Amino acid sequence: MPARIIDGQAYAQRILEDVTKQVRELSETLRPAKLSAVQVGQSSASKLYTNMQAKQCESVGIVYQLLEHDEQISQDQLTEQICKLNADPDTSGIILQLPLPSHLDAQAAQLAIDPAKDVEGIHPVNLGRLFSDGGGLAPPTAQAAVELLRDVCPDLAGRQAVVVGRSDIVGKPIAMLLLLRGAPSPTVTVCHSQTRDLAEHTRRAEIVIVATGASQMAWQGYRRKVQGGGAKLPPPDLSYLVTADMLSENAIVIDVATNRIPKGFHKTGEPFTDEKGKTAMVTVGDVDFQAASRKVSAITPVPGGVGPVTVAVLLRNTVRCAIGAAG
Ligand code: NDP
Numbered sequence: 001m002p003a004r005i006i007d008g009q010a011y012a013q014r015i016l017e018d019v020t021k022q023v024r025e026l027s028e029t030l031r032p033a034k035l036s037a038v039q040v041g042q043s044s045a046s047k048l049y050t051n052m053q054a055k056q057c058e059s060v061g062i063v064y065q066l067l068e069h070d071e072q073i074s075q076d077q078l079t080e081q082i083c084k085l086n087a088d089p090d091t092s093g094i095i096l097q098l099p100l101p102s103h104l105d106a107q108a109a110q111l112a113i114d115p116a117k118d119v120e121g122i123h124p125v126n127l128g129r130l131f132s133d134g135g136g137l138a139p140p141t142a143q144a145a146v147e148l149l150r151d152v153c154p155d156l157a158g159r160q161a162v163v164v165g166r167s168d169i170v171g172k173p174i175a176m177l178l179l180l181r182g183a184p185s186p187t188v189t190v191c192h193s194q195t196r197d198l199a200e201h202t203r204r205a206e207i208v209i210v211a212t213g214a215s216q217m218a219w220q221g222y223r224r225k226v227q228g229g230g231a232k233l234p235p236p237d238l239s240y241l242v243t244a245d246m247l248s249e250n251a252i253v254i255d256v257a258t259n260r261i262p263k264g265f266h267k268t269g270e271p272f273t274d275e276k277g278k279t280a281m282v283t284v285g286d287v288d289f290q291a292a293s294r295k296v297s298a299i300t301p302v303p304g305g306v307g308p309v310t311v312a313v314l315l316r317n318t319v320r321c322a323i324g325a326a327g
Contacts, residue, residue, distance in 0.1 A: 004298040006152055006254075008144075008305040015312035016060055022319045023061040033322035034063040035119065035315075036091045038081060040100050041071035050097065056311055062318055065091070071101055078104060079112045086114040092322035093119035116324055119317040122169055130173055134180040137317050142173035144309035145209055145254050150183070152298050153207070153252055157184035162201045164242070164286070165211035166192045170256060174209055199246040206248070210286040211256035214241045219261045235265040240284075244291035253292060253299040255285035256306045 023033050035057055037050060050066050057064035067081065078100075085091045094117045100106045115125035121139040129136030150156065161178055165171030175188050191201050193212075202208050215238040222236035238261050247253060262271035263280040272280040285302030293299050300306055 003253075003293045003296045004152070005293065006148055006298055006300045006305060008148060008300060008308045011148055011151060012308035012312040015309070015316055019062075019312065019315050019319055020060045022323070026319070026322055027061065031090060031322075032061070032063050033092045033319050034065060034090050035093045035095065035318045036065045036067060036085050036088075037095045037097055038067050038069070038078070038085070039097045040069045040073055040078065040104065042068070046097055053095070056315060057318075060315055062315060063090075073104075075104055075108065078109050082109060082112040086112075086117060091117065093117050093318040095119060117321050119314055119321060120169075121173070121317065127168070127173070130176045130180075134177070134182075137320065138177060139169045139173045140310045140313040140317060141170050141211075141256060141306065142177055143313045144306050145170075145174050145211070145256050146177040147313070148300060148306060148309055149207065149209070149252065149254050155184050156186045156207070159186040159206045160189070160204060161186035161207035161209065162189045162191060162205035163209045163211070164191045164195075164198065164202070165256070166190050167211070170211045174211065174256075198241075202242060202246045202251075203248055206250060207252050207254075208242070208247060208287075209254040209256065210242050212241055212286050213257045213259055214286060215239070215261050215284070216257075216259035219259075232269070235269050235271070238262070240286065240288040242287040242292070244288055244295045247287075247292055247296050249295055249297070251296040253287055253296050254306065255287045255289070255300050255302050257284075257286040258302060258307060259284050259286070 026033050037053060039046060039050060054064045054066065082094065085094050094113050096109055096113065098106055100109065110122055113123055115123040118126050118137055121137040126136035130138055163171055163175050171190065175190050178188050179185055186207055189201055191198055195201065218236045218238055222233065225233060260281050260283055263282045264272050266272065274280045283303050289299065289301060
């Protein structure tokens with residue numbers, strides 16, 4: 001039987017309706033919710049990203065402020081900007097756009113953000129709360145992945161869950177959210193690049209959450225080598241990390257990854273190009289969706305799964321910060 005396709009757009013819509021209502025109430029009773037984004041330097045990717053944030057905020061009535069800084073800004077000046085936003089009563093939440101130029105210490109800058117305005121849930125205070133009682137702000141991607149899972153499968157108690165990926169903002173927080181007391185908890189195994197036999201773990205799991213971005217990493221590594229010159233290289237291996245034979249038939253699969261990789265390669269080794277002569281790219285997850293969706297019980301698509309829910313959770317975090325400030 002084909003898998004249930006978990007509709008992230010529909011779930012995100014439910015969150016956004018709630019957020020819109022809360023934003024309206026806040027505006028009427030106290031002050032509008034406001035998200036302030038700090039950007040250092042400029043690239044077409046960051047422009048695209050901040051434009052998207054502005055549009056998403058506008059769609060729910062959150063005020064969006066983008067503070068653009070020169071590439072040469074010093075660490076002290078950046079900290080000063082963040083401290084100003086911490087003290088600004090109109091700013092409910094703060095986002096520091098990454099990556100920062102190499103002379104800046106991103107971790108130190110993130111540490112300067114008031115944990116009560118840390119909409120991305122990356123401050124050690126919020127991560128620490130996730131580790132203990134879960135009362136802080138969780139990283140939106142991790143929260144989105146676990147919420148979608150709990151929506152499809154409310155009774156996770158005692159199930160075998162495997163999380164692939166152990167980053168501080170995605171893999172580990174997913175594992176921590178699954179282990180929080182007070183909600184039905186699965187038994188959690190966390191796999192990573194040094195896991196000996198990944199398939200052995202995923203095959204016995206009833207829940208598989210994958211968050212590596214392995215094929216995009218392989219593509220980026222290949223491009224760095226090509227740009228560095230040297231001999232002509234064969235195309236990189238961009239095959240899926242998790243194939244259908246690595247999953248059991250009753251598995252629920254949450255694919256968190258967003259890999260931007262070439263659509264394919266000619267026999268000569270050159271990537272396919274689009275009508276403008278640029279490398280034709282696709283967005284895929286870590287899991288072979290086509291094959292897995294004919295086998296497993298439920299699966300998120302990429303795009304259209306965890307991504308839209310992540311955005312909705314970020315906006316909900318902004319409202320939570322605004323309400324926190326109100327209280
Ligand atoms: P990181 O690069 O920080 O972490 C990747 C993790 O994957 C590491 O723990 C790494 O292991 C593990 N890994 C890499 N290769 C393998 C492998 N072959 N087998 C098993 N594990 C492996 O990435 P992030 O956690 O920041 O992001 C993960 C993915 O999630 C990316 O695709 C990213 O684009 C996506 N993402 C999606 C979002 C959304 O809204 N949907 C938002 C944020 C991220 P090790 O620690 O041993 O190196």
